[in-house]
Amino acid sequence: MIANSMPTLHVLNNTDIATLAAEFEYQSPQEVLKWALDQYHPRIAICTSFQDTGMVILDMAWRINPAVRIFTLDTGRLPEETYRIIDTVRERYNLPIEVIFPDAQEVQDLTQLHGVNLFRKEVSLRQNCCEVRKVNPLRKKLSTLDGWISGLRRDQSVRRAAVPVIEIDHEHGDIIKINPLATWTHDQVWNYIQDHDVPYHRLYDQGYTSIGCAPCTRATQPGEDPRAGRWWWEQEEHKECGIHIALRPEWSAVALPKTGTYGN
Numbered sequence: 430m431i432a433n434s435m436p437t438l439h440v441l442n443n444t445d446i447a448t449l450a451a452e453f454e455y456q457s458p459q460e461v462l463k464w465a466l467d468q469y470h471p472r473i474a475i476c477t478s479f480q481d482t483g484m485v486i487l488d489m490a491w492r493i494n495p496a497v498r499i500f501t502l503d504t505g506r507l508p509e510e511t512y513r514i515i516d517t518v519r520e521r522y523n524l525p526i527e528v529i530f531p532d533a534q535e536v537q538d539l540t541q542l543h544g545v546n547l548f549r550k551e552v553s554l555r556q557n558c559c560e561v562r563k564v565n566p567l568r569k570k571l572s573t574l575d576g577w578i579s580g581l582r583r584d585q586s587v588r589r590a591a592v593p594v595i596e597i598d599h600e601h602g603d604i605i606k607i608n609p610l611a612t613w614t615h616d617q618v619w620n621y622i623q624d625h626d627v628p629y630h631r632l633y634d635q636g637y638t639s640i641g642c643a644p645c646t647r648a649t650q651p652g653e654d655p656r657a658g659r660w661w662w663e664q665e666e667h668k669e670c671g672i673h674i675a676l677r678p679e680w681s682a683v684a685l686p687k688t689g690t691y692g693n
């Protein structure tokens with residue numbers, strides 16, 4: 430049994446989180462989700478791009494609380510298949526998906542200065558694009574919440590190998606962050622999808638193993654790293670968009686218009 434008597438977010442300290450993290454390590458994702466939703470709904474929401482793990486978490490959470498909140502970041506450069514699954518989820522689960530858009534002026538300033546496909550030019554510009562289209566909208570959304578739930582798994586990449594099941598998100602105002610599938614494997618995720626007839630992103634049928642924006646994602650070949658299709662022209666250590674792992678400040682040092690409002 431999970432300790433439902435634990436104090437809520439406002440009084441959780443590092444010791445509380447360490448205790449919970451140790452406890453959750455051996456709990457099922459459903460037990461962790463139930464604890465999180467019981468404690469924080471409606472001040473907690475699932476952030477998903479409708480990839481395999483996100484769909485599993487969404488399905489599990491909906492079975493626990495059919496009013497669970499779901500939000501997604503529409504960067505403006507998503508593949509058509511992502512828009513299709515957003516509507517599929519709305520209909521299947523009868524859930525109002527909260528679609529978060531980037532600030533129009535920030536996108537205009539950035540693309541006017543560097544072009545619409547700036548992400549191909551250099552890592553710092555790619556990160557600026559992710560910052561404007563993903564990181565800044567996420568930060569704004571999370572400022573309205575006490576916690577969020579993500580689909581991070583330890584087996585997704587070396588940089589995610591130590592992801593805890595629960596943590597304090599210091600990047601976003603010390604709110605709580607839950608990663609219910611941190612300990613799960615790729616096979617466990619897909620077994621759940623098949624066993625529960627969960628809708629899945631159709632790009633998986635075309636050889637994609639990780640899915641983001643259309644111009645920055647390609648299918649992978651058998652034997653390739655699952656995230657090899659993300660920003661495939663960059664070195665492995667750069668392959669994060671800043672949503673889960675902060676971008677290194679030195680990578681963001683690019684010339685921006687003085688009138689621009691986006692962060693770098």
Ligand code: SF4
Pocket residue numbers: 504506548555556558559560562563641642644645670
């Ligand atoms: S993934 Fe590509 S298109 Fe999407 S926000 Fe990042 S750089 Fe821009």
